[in-house]
Amino acid sequence: MKIISVVGARPNFMKIAPFIKAIDAHNTSIMLSEPGAWKIEHLLVHTGQHYDDRMSKTFFEELHIPEANINLGVGSGTHAEQVGQTMIEFEKVVKAEKPDWVVVVGDVNATLACSVTAKKQWVKCCHIEAGLRSGDIRMPEEINRLVTDRLCDMLLTPDAMSSDNLRKEGTPEEKIIFVGNIMIDTLEANREHAAALSIRDIVYRNLLSGATLHANVPDNEQYVVMTLHRPSNVDNREVLEPLIRFLLDEVTCDFSLIWPIHPRTMKQLAAFGLYEQVLNHPNMIMLEPVGYFDMLRLNMGARAMLTDSGGLQEECTILGTPCLTLRWNTERPITLKEFGGASVLVGNNIDRIRTEYHIARQQPRKTMRPDLWDGHTAERCLKAILDAS
Numbered sequence: 001m002k003i004i005s006v007v008g009a010r011p012n013f014m015k016i017a018p019f020i021k022a023i024d025a026h027n028t029s030i031m032l033s034e035p036g037a038w039k040i041e042h043l044l045v046h047t048g049q050h051y052d053d054r055m056s057k058t059f060f061e062e063l064h065i066p067e068a069n070i071n072l073g074v075g076s077g078t079h080a081e082q083v084g085q086t087m088i089e090f091e092k093v094v095k096a097e098k099p100d101w102v103v104v105v106g107d108v109n110a111t112l113a114c115s116v117t118a119k120k121q122w123v124k125c126c127h128i129e130a131g132l133r134s135g136d137i138r139m140p141e142e143i144n145r146l147v148t149d150r151l152c153d154m155l156l157t158p159d160a161m162s163s164d165n166l167r168k169e170g171t172p173e174e175k176i177i178f179v180g181n182i183m184i185d186t187l188e189a190n191r192e193h194a195a196a197l198s199i200r201d202i203v204y205r206n207l208l209s210g211a212t213l214h215a216n217v218p219d220n221e222q223y224v225v226m227t228l229h230r231p232s233n234v235d236n237r238e239v240l241e242p243l244i245r246f247l248l249d250e251v252t253c254d255f256s257l258i259w260p261i262h263p264r265t266m267k268q269l270a271a272f273g274l275y276e277q278v279l280n281h282p283n284m285i286m287l288e289p290v291g292y293f294d295m296l297r298l299n300m301g302a303r304a305m306l307t308d309s310g311g312l313q314e315e316c317t318i319l320g321t322p323c324l325t326l327r328w329n330t331e332r333p334i335t336l337k338e339f340g341g342a343s344v345l346v347g348n349n350i351d352r353i354r355t356e357y358h359i360a361r362q363q364p365r366k367t368m369r370p371d372l373w374d375g376h377t378a379e380r381c382l383k384a385i386l387d388a389s
């Protein structure tokens with residue numbers, strides 16, 4: 001049996017790593033056992049959407065992901081350019097390789113482009129992390145989720161709410177399989193390693209080019225971590241500027257703020273004339289985009305997380321870090337306080353952010369482990385594919 005799995009952008013890498021490990025374990029076990037069992041031929045395709053070493057290569061190295069067999073070299077561009085170029089290039093791969101299954105993960109442009117291309121070639125397609133819905137069609141990822149889930153033959157969901165979303169949309173029951181959250185496989189496999197890292201080393205290794213460290217490196221619980229990259233937060237000055245003011249004038253009076261900055265956000269800060277203020281503030285610790293281990297370690301010791309990333313909301317749930325989600329909606333409601341998680345939606349309203357920030361800074365860590373977020377999701381994903389083949 002031949003499987004092509006696809007990655008394109010940073011949040012895909014921690015989802016594909018355990019799946020590839022599960023394939024390797026399967027191939028090793030069948031070499032030792034039943035002669036009739038299938039060896040899986042696996043090809044990894046990287047669309048090339050994220051291409052900087054810090055957005056891509058670092059994750060391959062840290063998570064022992066083998067180099068992609070094929071890189072489509074798509075790079076940056078508008079959504080239509082990224083999706084269109086990926087489809088053109090991926091179609092050639094599917095035609096040449098004739099896989100039995102294409103496996104896509106998450107909700108980035110690669111997920112959409114490659115599921116559409118696979119189905120147009122009548123190739124079976126499996127979506128890992130299916131059924132998430134924010135209900136916000138202005139979010140590019142929501143479009144990617146809707147199209148991918150409508151087309152795929154197998155929908156592997158991270159939680160029961162996601163399975164229910166698919167049922168409500170009329171998805172046939174036999175397509176939906178609840179397997180748990182594959183990203184937590186990666187968290188569990190690496191948390192011991194991450195825990196041993198020092199904050200000081202992380203800061204010095206990743207200090208943003210041009211930044212100086214004005215204050216001492218903070219200890220555990222003495223800093224807040226922030227990540228921000230969604231167009232809805234960083235592309236409008238009216239949204240980004242008040243948030244920056246709140247951070248510089250208020251949060252940094254209580255804590256150091258460690259901010260590994262996404263390339264898009266850095267460009268926008270510069271465009272709005274905010275970059276120098278952020279860079280020169282004594283309690284801001286500006287970092288380049290950090291690798292998986294470093295981010296996990298920063299999260300483990302943070303007093304609070306401010307983020308618009310879906311993956312970090314999930315990691316905060318397991319680690320118990322109080323999390324302010326800088327969005328008005330989430331496709332991951334299971335991470336919210338009302339469902340037992342550590343996260344609260346604060347959108348981009350500064351009054352709301354302030355109120356929740358003051359609650360979060362006093363809030364003790366409270367870990368939560370949703371059903372099947374147990375570190376063994378990848379094995380269940382592969383078993384589902386093998387059972388259906």
Ligand code: UD1
Nearest residue numbers: 009010011049050051052055076077108109140141263264
């Ligand atoms: C993409 C995903 C988003 C995910 C995010 C994680 C889609 C629709 N969005 O958004 O779901 O949460 O990745 O980062 O697929 N850039 C670089 N170097 C890189 C990659 C990007 O400098 O390696 C810059 C480029 O200027 C680019 C911008 O960052 O235009 C945005 O990158 P892009 O891949 O378009 O989307 P993300 O915002 O990263």
